Amino acid sequence: MSEYKHGAFASIEKTQDYIAPAGVGTLPVYIGRAPVHQLEDASASIGVPLLINSYNDALAKLGYSEKWHSYELSEAVYAHFKTSLGAIGPIVVINVLNPAEHKATTQKVQEITFAKGRCELQSADVILNTVEIEGKVRGTDFTAEYTPDGSRIILKDLKGTLAAEQLKYWETNPTDVMEDDITQALNTALPLVYQMFNKIPTLLCAPNWSHLQTVAGAMLSAAHKINGHWYAYCNLDMPSDASVNTIETAVAKKEECAVGAGASLYWPMARKGDRVFHLSTLATMLMQYTDYSNDNLPYESPSNKPIDIAGLCLQDGTAIQYDQLQANVLNAAGIGTAICWGGKWVLWGSQTSLYKHGTDIDPKDRFDCSVRMLYYIANRFQSKYGNEVDKPMKRSRVETICNDFQAELDGLCDVGAVLLGNIRFEETSNPVSDMVSGNFVFDLETTTTPPAKSITVKIQYTAKGVSVLFGGDE
Structure with a gap:
């Protein structure tokens, strides 16, 4: 039975982590x-x-x-x-x-004082597992942990016996x-x-x-x-x-x-x-x-x-x-x-780093999305048909690969990811000497969808509209 409530209420809930959405393919x-x-x-x-x-x-x-x-x-x-x-x-x-290698050349020693059972150490570079207090055991006598922003370490007195102490630690040196x-x-x-x-x-x-x-x-x-x-x-x-x-x-x-x-x-x-x-x-x-x-x-x-x-x-x-x-x-x-x-x-900016206005460039290399779509198709074909390697390359398997991947290309065309996509098994790309050696080639052509880098409207003045002043047809 639910609790009866009458009034204004509040509760403090556990922090919800930022979780990435499921189904993301790009890595x-x-x-x-x-x-x-x-x-x-x-x-x-x-x-x-x-x-x-x-x-x-x-x-x-x-x-x-x-x-x-x-x-x-x-x-x-x-x-x-x-x-x-x-x-x-x-x-x-x-x-x-690697904190064990990329670290300062000397150990640091610092005098600290606990107040109300805690002490702060202002440093973002302390190697946590090197923190020690003379004569004390970390985890038994005291704890040390970084703040969420990583800017300092909080030390807590677990037994209420710490006051003025000598702290020793090593710092990492990221410039190494x-x-x-x-x-x-x-x-x-x-x-x-x-x-x-x-x-x-x-x-x-x-x-x-x-x-x-x-x-x-x-x-x-x-x-x-x-x-x-x-x-x-x-x-x-x-x-x-x-x-x-x-x-x-x-x-x-x-x-x-x-x-x-x-x-x-x-x-x-x-x-x-x-x-x-x-x-x-x-x-x-x-x-x-x-x-x-x-x-x-x-x-x-x-x-x-x-x-x-x-x-x-x-x-x-x-x-x-x-x-x-x-x-x-x-x-x-x-x-x-x-x-x-x-x-x-x-x-x-949608151009690749190879681009320079006024110079010749292969059309496939002009835009980031065009190059990435070609990479996508290449990666997709390899991952999809890697399991076909070393199987008998029968005529039916050739047709299956062509028909299957053509369906994928058609799907890319349907959503506008490419403007054209065709895959074929051509005799000119598969000489007998290659096929008897177990090497088979499929030819694929595609036109990636270019981004609208600029959109221009041409505006022209005309005097035709003046006629509306006389009640004529608009």
């Missing part, structure tokens, strides 16, 4: 540093892919810190699970920070992580994503690192045929320091950047409050969100879609302002950015 992979020193045991969170489904999941596997310039994977976690746009995931993260650590993770950990989770990695992002030419080049290389099969699209950043602080310097700097059809390049950075985002992170999140809204088909560009920011800035937070016409100068050079349009901030 971003982030490479960088995470504050795993906040964990009691970080050994399972170093150098391997970690599947993150929610914010609380990230806390348990990675920790969290607002110090994004040192722990950029926390930026990715926030972008996917904490912005006002809503949670979107899952994501895979590969952390390269080098670009070689990132490129190595791309070569060794990225191929494990499919093996561990049976999921195809489709987006690559390395915020705070991809502005380095060696890292960007390694990402473009690693994203091509992961495990010998899968294609992933890269979101890259340009430098946003004092040397690249205007549109003109950004356009000039692009000539030195590693670029390719399989990547978008972004400048500058974005801000909201005290937080500074890499646009590559926001673009990756937005691609996943847009794909999810389109039944997991990547045929729509994230350009002109809302992002949760308040402005643009350089790496140090210095504000930058420009309008759409000025932003188009960046787009013409193959650089994506963001603008304020229609009362909201949106990502702006």
Whole structure:
């Protein structure tokens, strides 16, 4: 029987975690540093892919810190699970920070005083499992844990016996992580994503690192045929320091950047409050969100879609302002950015990093969504027919593959994901010498759906309407 109530009531409920919606197909992979020193045991969170489904999941596997310039994977976690746009995931993260190796050269010693059974230590870099108080046992005499924002440690007296004490601890040194650590993770950990989770990695992002030419080049290389099969699209950043602080310097700097059809390049950075985002992170999140809204088909560009920011800035937070016409100068050079349009901030630019206005480019390489749809079709064919390998290639199996995948292509045409899609088994592509060796080729042609990069109306004045003044026909 329900409780009888008469009056105004309130109850404090348990925090509801941000949970990503079910059925998301696009899988971003982030490479960088995470504050795993906040964990009691970080050994399972170093150098391997970690599947993150929610914010609380990230806390348990990675920790969290607002110090994004040192722990950029926390930026990715926030972008996917904490912005006002809503949670979107899952994501895979590969952390390269090892607290046992990337740490200060000397142990720190600090005098602390407990008041009312607790004490705070202001530091975001303390390696949690190294915290000790002379003559005391952690977990028996006292506890130590990070605050939710990762900015400080709270120490609690469990027995009421602590007062003025000597605290010892080690701090991590995230600057010890080098670009070689990132490129190595791309070569060794990225191929494990499919093996561990049976999921195809489709987006690559390395915020705070991809502005380095060696890292960007390694990402473009690693994203091509992961495990010998899968294609992933890269979101890259340009430098946003004092040397690249205007549109003109950004356009000039692009000539030195590693670029390719399989990547978008972004400048500058974005801000909201005290937080500074890499646009590559926001673009990756937005691609996943847009794909999810389109039944997991990547045929729509994230350009002109809302992002949760308040402005643009350089790496140090210095504000930058420009309008759409000025932003188009960046787009013409193959650089994506963001603008304020229609009362909201949106990502702006659908061209790949290979694009440059006025130069010849293969039509398939022009737009981010076109390249990603080609990747989708390639990945889909391989994953769908991998089980057919080593089966007898009878005439009926050839027809089954053609008919089956043609139905998929027809479905893509029906929703506008492509304008045309045909698959055939041609004699010219399958010489007898290849077939007797067990090698068979199917030819597929498709026309990806281009985005409406510009929409123009031609307005012409006419004097015909003057006749209405005389009561004539309108």
